[in-house]
Amino acid sequence: MSLETVAANRSFGGWHKRFRHHSTTLGCDMVFAIYLPPQAEHGPVPVLYWLSGLTCTDENFMQKAGAQRMAAELGIAIVAPDTSPRGEGVPDDPEGSYDFGHGAGFYVNATHAPFDKHYRMYDYVVSELPTLVEASFPVSDARAISGHSMGGHGALVIALKNPGRYRSVSAFAPIANPTDCPWGRKAFTGYLGEDETAWREWDTCALIAEAPERLPLLVDQGEADPFLEDQLRPQRLAQACERANHPLTLRMQPGYDHSYYFIASFIDEHLRHHAAALRR
Amino acid sequence: MSLETVAANRSFGGWHKRFRHHSTTLGCDMVFAIYLPPQAEHGPVPVLYWLSGLTCTDENFMQKAGAQRMAAELGIAIVAPDTSPRGEGVPDDPEGSYDFGHGAGFYVNATHAPFDKHYRMYDYVVSELPTLVEASFPVSDARAISGHSMGGHGALVIALKNPGRYRSVSAFAPIANPTDCPWGRKAFTGYLGEDETAWREWDTCALIAEAPERLPLLVDQGEADPFLEDQLRPQRLAQACERANHPLTLRMQPGYDHSYYFIASFIDEHLRHHAAALRR
Numbered sequence: 334m335s336l337e338t339v340a341a342n343r344s345f346g347g348w349h350k351r352f353r354h355h356s357t358t359l360g361c362d363m364v365f366a367i368y369l370p371p372q373a374e375h376g377p378v379p380v381l382y383w384l385s386g387l388t389c390t391d392e393n394f395m396q397k398a399g400a401q402r403m404a405a406e407l408g409i410a411i412v413a414p415d416t417s418p419r420g421e422g423v424p425d426d427p428e429g430s431y432d433f434g435h436g437a438g439f440y441v442n443a444t445h446a447p448f449d450k451h452y453r454m455y456d457y458v459v460s461e462l463p464t465l466v467e468a469s470f471p472v473s474d475a476r477a478i479s480g481h482s483m484g485g486h487g488a489l490v491i492a493l494k495n496p497g498r499y500r501s502v503s504a505f506a507p508i509a510n511p512t513d514c515p516w517g518r519k520a521f522t523g524y525l526g527e528d529e530t531a532w533r534e535w536d537t538c539a540l541i542a543e544a545p546e547r548l549p550l551l552v553d554q555g556e557a558d559p560f561l562e563d564q565l566r567p568q569r570l571a572q573a574c575e576r577a578n579h580p581l582t583l584r585m586q587p588g589y590d591h592s593y594y595f596i597a598s599f600i601d602e603h604l605r606h607h608a609a610a611l612r613r
Numbered sequence: 614m615s616l617e618t619v620a621a622n623r624s625f626g627g628w629h630k631r632f633r634h635h636s637t638t639l640g641c642d643m644v645f646a647i648y649l650p651p652q653a654e655h656g657p658v659p660v661l662y663w664l665s666g667l668t669c670t671d672e673n674f675m676q677k678a679g680a681q682r683m684a685a686e687l688g689i690a691i692v693a694p695d696t697s698p699r700g701e702g703v704p705d706d707p708e709g710s711y712d713f714g715h716g717a718g719f720y721v722n723a724t725h726a727p728f729d730k731h732y733r734m735y736d737y738v739v740s741e742l743p744t745l746v747e748a749s750f751p752v753s754d755a756r757a758i759s760g761h762s763m764g765g766h767g768a769l770v771i772a773l774k775n776p777g778r779y780r781s782v783s784a785f786a787p788i789a790n791p792t793d794c795p796w797g798r799k800a801f802t803g804y805l806g807e808d809e810t811a812w813r814e815w816d817t818c819a820l821i822a823e824a825p826e827r828l829p830l831l832v833d834q835g836e837a838d839p840f841l842e843d844q845l846r847p848q849r850l851a852q853a854c855e856r857a858n859h860p861l862t863l864r865m866q867p868g869y870d871h872s873y874y875f876i877a878s879f880i881d882e883h884l885r886h887h888a889a890a891l892r893r
Contacts, residue, residue: 342869342870342872342875343866343869343875344874344875344877401878402679402877592622593676594622594623594629594681595622595624597624597679597681598624598625598626601682
């Protein structure tokens with residue numbers, strides 16, 4: 334498990350660093366970023382995993398969310414993986430679209446050829462990456478998870494499927510019901526095949542009903558988000574939570590869109606939410 | 614003076630907006646960004662002009678500096694122009710370098726053909742853009758100016774050449790002595806010609822000696838900045854200020870580099886510095 338340093342930048346008294354490593358889960362080299370707050374110099378700190386949306390790499394969140402200031406204040410590390418396996422040997426969408434293939438792994442384990450060999454972002458994010466991070470940096474095994482859009486879907490699904498593994502979960506504008514929106518149906522058809530019954534284990538709304546752990550969900554959603562009605566569908570999440578009596582704080586934010594300007598405006602509140610759970 | 618909206622994003626209760634307009638000073642269309650804090654809905658707010666560095670557009674600062682949170686708290690608008698004239702009709706460096714031509718206007722008025730027709734970023738930033746901004750948005754004529762690297766040079770030179778026009782000035786890693794560093798000498802040769810006596814009116818260290826107004830300078834400089842010794846030379850600025858008894862707060866920041874991670878780490882302190890002056 335060797336890590337090659339790609340970049341290191343001092344940030345709010347801590348460090349933003351990028352590393353390349355070979356992922357056995359994904360069968361390719363991967364780059365991820367970590368923000369280590371100043372407190373990490375004196376002992377292990379908890380970790381928030383951030384899952385980004387379509388087309389992103391580790392860089393979007395680290396450069397645009399403005400999260401380091403509050404992470405430094407609260408003493409939380411943040412780890413941002415890439416959004417898919419990449420590289421010449423990794424099959425991409427033959428049509429070159431932005432919403433499937435490279436940059437669009439959807440945080441599932443693909444079962445459908447030719448994607449099943451590499452597209453195992455679920456296993457990477459849940460297992461391989463935390464094992465690597467916890468072995469390589471001064472961090473504890475107290476974990477939180479959050480993300481945006483496709484990454485919001487990823488964060489919610491991963492928390493729901495792994496009771497006890499995360500202390501807290503939140504999302505910005507998640508794809509709440511991917512089995513019934515164009516982005517999700519395209520991705521799941523490609524990664525999982527045509528049998529829709531196999532899709533349900535990757536759908537937040539389906540998982541909520543049978544969740545063995547009732548971890549409260551914090552979700553922010555911009556009301557001016559152009560993807561609100563067709564792709565994100567937060568009302569489906571609200572309905573699923575109400576039916577299952579699952580704790581949800583869904584905040585509709587007037588005027589906000591799908592951009593990192595939206596995320597930056599509310600990231601501090603999410604970090605405080607996670608810090609409160611991580612301190613317990 | 615018509616403005617075409619390019620983008621509008623809600624941000625920290627205010628608005629980040631981008632506009633395109635035709636600049637008569639530069640003889641081309643230009644895009645700039647403005648952050649309007651929530652207070653602008655209730656009356657005029659003061660404005661900080663931010664000048665970016667080589668290769669940047671208006672987007673780098675707005676996306677990466679994390680300035681909107683504190684600007685919203687303090688009630689300050691921020692205007693970020695582009696770093697040069699652009700477009701097919703605007704001559705670029707024939708060698709296509711990053712440090713001359715498009716993206717590298719150096720905030721001077723060029724006198725040397727073929728650049729003298731378009732490269733008048735000084736007049737644009739000092740006159741045309743503020744006139745447009747103050748006519749178009751709920752802002753007052755209380756102005757501050759700051760910038761990074763090439764833009765730090767621009768902010769210092771513009772403040773020094775315009776006593777009374779800015780309430781405060783600051784810079785991150787400015788090119789402090791452009792007449793005696795590779796970036797500056799290349800740009801000034803191209804924009805101003807071979808006669809180095811004409812360069813002096815665009816050099817902070819030369820202007821400090823005869824400054825009619827002793828506006829205090831706040832400068833942050835990363836000690837791990839790879840351009841520190843060859844290009845930026847903050848010690849020249851310190852010497853010039855000491856000789857002229859010009860007030861300077863030069864803060865060397867251990868471990869910080871030239872990136873926006875550095876800027877983001879200290880932007881709040883610069884905004885507070887400007888807010889204190891703008892409130893007077």
